[in-house]
Amino acid sequence: MELLGMVTILLMVFISSLLLSAIWKSGTDKKGKLPPGPSPLPIIGNALQLRTYHLDHTLCKVAEIDQKRRDEGERYLRREDERMRISEKYGPVFTMHFGTEPVVVLYGYDAIREALVDHAEEFSGRGRIPLIDKLRHFALTTLRNFGMGKKSIEERIQEEAQYLLEELQNTKEKVQEEIDRVVGRSRRPCMADRGQMPYTDAVLHEIQRFISLAPLGLPHAVIKDTPFRKYVIPKGTTVFPVLTSVLHDSKEFPNPKEFDPQHFLNEDGTFRKSDYFIPFSAGKRVCLGEGLARMELFLFLTTILQNFKLRPLTDPKDISITSTVSNVTTVLQPYQLCVVPR
């Protein structure tokens, strides 16, 4: 019994010192003035507020709640006098704790652009994420090999596109009409066609906007103590730019949760460019494969739809387009479709 009592006391002392050291560590590890955020618990940080399978939605929610609080704060300020600046709590730049590690979250176009473009150098570090160096090396080697080979990237992809079939969203007859009109059936689509195919271009942009493939981009880190808005983000702090918050901004895209190619079309049917289209992120660490990826998407889609009709096996309304986030990418539910020669 005595032994049991001793063990319990030791255990309590051990847990208390762990808690104390965690609190001390989170408070003293980094100097600076981090943006505000929900209060973290010792050791687990904000784990209770974070749903790791849909981190982007969780972070959007935190920002939305915050917006609500700010609005309430503004009303409060108007009603009462300027006693309390509730609007200074949270905001488009806030801090969440992943365990004891503070992570600065950038939410919305203005904050992300200001950080990644206007302060490109300071925010050019890479937050800790395994495999990134290997990914970078792989991409650079692949791009170099493409460039050094006899054939251009475009030709290589055109060839690949002949053989590869990808699961796609429902076929849009309008895309096929545009392909038939601009490319015809006798030759392969090429990049020069894109300028004359605004609808297809809009569909491709909308697919990327809608699915938001890399909802949080990849984590950045500030390379030195960085004054940003009212804060000073300490060197080495991880920064998440929530790309979904820009791609699903309702001021820029009126129906952000709907798949609607009109988001990228002007009234006269010409292609509408948007600065909010940032699935590849922005600034110094922008995706190295952007050009290649855009080329692949255009050539794959047009080559497939030039030659095939895609028929779902069930009513398209029954196909789930809800997604989850696995590691850093959005994953859609698998579904079956039938590929029929045209």
Ligand code: HEM
């Ligand atoms: C639709 C397809 C793709 C999307 C949406 C995408 C998106 C992204 C995003 C959001 C980032 C993070 C940028 C940042 O940290 O600010 C990134 C980084 C990167 N991407 Fe992509 N990517 C795509 C395809 C590719 C392809 C095909 C390659 C290689 C050929 C590639 C290579 C890379 C590399 C190496 C980085 C790291 C760049 C760095 O750390 O400086 N990506 N990508």
